Amino acid sequence: MTTTGRQRPAPPHVARAPRPAAVRRAEAAARARDRRRARRRRTFLVAGVVVLLLAAAAAAVPALLGRDSGGAPEAAPTAAVASRPTPTPTPTPTARERAAATITAAWTDRWRGSAGFLGKAKGPASCAGSVADPTRCTQAYAGGTLVWRPAKDAAVPGRGGTVTVAQTGDPGTDLVIVNKKRPLDPKTFSPKKLVAVAGPAEVMRPEAASALRAMFRGASKAGLPLAVHSAYRAYEVQASTYEGWVAAHGKKQADNESARPGYSEHQTGLGVDVVASTGSCTAMGCFGSTDQAAWVAKNGWRYGFVVRYPKGQEKTTGYMYEPWHVRYVGKKVAADVRATGAKTLEDFFGLPAARTY
Secondary structure, three states, X not given: OOOOOOOOOOOOOOOOOOOOHHHHHHHHHHHHHHHHHHHHHHHHHHHHHHHHHHHHHHHHHHHHOOOOOOOOOOOOXXXXXXXXXXXXXOOOOOHHHXXXXXXXXXXXXXXXXOOOOOOOEOOOOEEEEOOOOEEEEEEEEOOEEEXXXXXXXXXXXXXXXXXXXXXXXXXXXOOOOOEOOEOXXXXXXXXXXXXXXXXXXXXXXXXXXXXXXXXXXXXXHOOOOEEEEEOOOOHHHHHHHHHHHHHHHOHHHXXXXXXXXXXXXXXXXXXXXXXXXXXXXXXXXXXXXOHHHHHHHHHHHHHOEEEEEOOOOHHHHXXXXXXXXXXXXXXXXXXXXXXXXXXXXXXXXXOOOOOOO
């Protein structure tokens, strides 16, 4: 029997040998690298397309809005745009308007503005003189009225002008400034009311007397008690005091240490000479070396007082250093004097120096 035409049976299957683990790990790492490269290529492609789209939009938007800055001229304005009224140019301020708007930085800062002793403005400023040449301007505030003379150079408002407070010339106010250039008006002025501060002979205005008593209490609590040496002096008393100085030291020396009648702060009822009431020095001549003097210079403003004739300011005040002479101006003004660093009331109120009569 032959096997011709019959199918030969398949050979048995030959099994593959397993691949080593190192080979499998290498192949897996290669496939992971391929996947990462593919993701990066897709990311770069998408980013490139986005950049191209943004660039195209940036170029197209201005043209669509009619604001192309290229070589093509802008389209003629529409009728609606052409019909808009031409803005009226702002007129140049006159010298008078500039003077009314500008007082000087020293009087509009936070110390003398709404937070300072002047308080809030009451109405607009007004100026006298012509529009081209204002000669005197005023601005009323709750705590006083500013008066200033504008600078002649209108291009620089405030420079060269002078500023003061109207009450500095009124002997009936707490802000009156009397010195060798500014006599009391009238020279025989006497306060309407005076109250005792040290026995019946030493008196001051009520507001100054109350403040002095408060300051004395503060000094006593600090262990540095004070006493009054001399307070208010009437015109006749000041005349006698001044003549006594002239007789003893001559007119020139007297003018450095004593005021003429009608020119004295003591006559206002707001000035007072204080001394130490205990210790080795209880006189004016040595008061400056006492702890009491240092306390008064440091704390007097808290009660509304300033040392009126400071050391080194003789050319401004016209008087020698008097650490014992304090002047009542009120707590707000005293605080402002301290805050602004003004050495004298003349400096603070913008008044000229008064070295001589």
